[in-house]
Amino acid sequence: KVLVLVSVVSSLLVTTQEPLVDVSTSAVLETCFDVIFVMEFLCRCISSPSKRIYVQDPFNWCDMLAALGLPLRASVGFVLQPLSSLEAPTVQQVLLLLFLPIFRFLKLLRYFESFHLLVDAGKNSIAALPVLFYTMAVITLLSSSAIYLVESRDNIPSLPHSIWLALVTMTTVGYGDYAPKSTGGYFVVATLTGVSVLFLALPVGIIGHVFTACWESRAQVLLMNRVRKCLVKWGYTIKDLKILVEYVDADGDGTLNLPEFIELIRQMRIGLTSDSAVDLFMLFDDDHSGLVDYNEFLRHIFPDQYVEYIQDKQQEDEEMRSSSKRVS
Template sequence: MSLFHIIPDRHDVVQDHNAPKDKNSFRHKLYVVIFQNNTRAGRLFNVGLFLFIFASIILLILESVESISIAYDKVFDIIDYVFLIVFSIEYLLRLYCVRDAKKYALSFYGIIDFLAIVPSYMEFFLPNWHMLMAFRCFRLLRIFRIFRMVRLLDESRYMMLALLRNFNKILVFLFFIVLLTLFLGVLLYVIESPYNPGFSSIPQSVYWAIVTITTVGYGDVAPMTIGGKMIASFIMILGYAIIAVPTGMLSAAVVTKYRDMDNASRTCPHCHNKNNASDALYCKICGTPLSDNMKQK
């Protein structure tokens, strides 16, 4: 499955292409209620689902507080089972009412829905997995569809495509940073280990280099020698440049993406001239109305 199938797009949000063919069937009516929000029943269903998701997340947060968890342990268990049953039935109904269950299960929201209920079942085998139910918060992404903010998903999709376009550059850059961090960690180990117990091993020194070069700076380990402090100062200054490079790559890619989109909208449909101004309404060569102007009419 291609990575592009995981990026939410307009088809994943609307999903009319996956509706049952028979519009008079129970499956189609159920599909409209669950997946569409242009009806009163559909909107009520989705709003109610959001309230359930919010309630389950709040419950999970309260369970992490030891005093509250001990006082209401049995109540939390009962509510957890209720949420498990509700979300499991809801997921099965989604698979039932769509035209292609496999296609939905492998779609962006299908994967999110599945991963949201898995921790509840894994809790019977691994109790620590219980807290991973916080993954349900990602189901709230559907709020963009319900309140007709699909355009915002398109914006995030453009940013994701820009990131993928520069993935190789960023990967090479990160690989270089890993090598640099390893070298600096070993260098600090050689300089500091005879005098500083904080640099007791190369892994510990590399950990310090990572914390420093990312400008996190926990302060649990610090150089004591003059040479170590000089190298630490260099790493701290280098950290700012390291943060700026991938940010600049992504920003340039996003700007290029929008510029390409703008140039495409300003291409003359008659003479195919691409040298029109960004705010032009008519082609400067043949005078043909451009796409934006035609839409306004």
């Protein structure tokens, strides 16, 4: 973490109007950082059980992008001139001076497991956003048309200028480049301000409520994400899980009690402690029966594959019934 932060600060020191670090010193530091990040990327990629899954994981894309710094720096001769002295910077210089620090900083995302909660809150609140955006567009068009009608052309030259004034008013930005001057304009903008304050509280409240719900169950959500990521990382499929469940099911009743479930987690070797395995067992036990079957396990870990599994099973049952009818 410290190395990433130091590398970002080092990159920003040469983008000031008067560079705070000599270009040669900066080139040595940046090259060292690039070499370290390339080695980190190669080590992660080589040690990954599944290279395909490693490449598909968005949290690893930042490692790949940060590793591009070394070949890009080599293509420009390693020494970069300060950004303020470049009248027409090349693509490589723009990437190295402006975007590479961002790629490096995004490497820290993997250390913030709670970031998943923000992503989940955004996904869960997406369904309510289209109608809110539509309502906002209606309010903007109505208010901008009213402003355009009551204001003179010297003040608001066109309808797009009126729309711009309505937008900056609704979002409470208020740049001040355009403002009402007539009494009617003041009335319309004042009304729009009051309406927008009430309206913009809706999406904030919805997203805040969803995030609060996710945050209250953060322990279970983060544990589930961790388990799912480990299983995907090690290449486990639903067939593998079924074989493991049958293997640890000592009494052969098709369900797992707590000791059997802990043994399952141990056999999977995904790095969970016994306490985490107990928490996971309680999370999977939907009916609080003290037992977890294969369907419950699969439904929580791989919900999409669980739906496909149930559909395939139903189709197989229908085919068996059809064949039995034909035989009879």
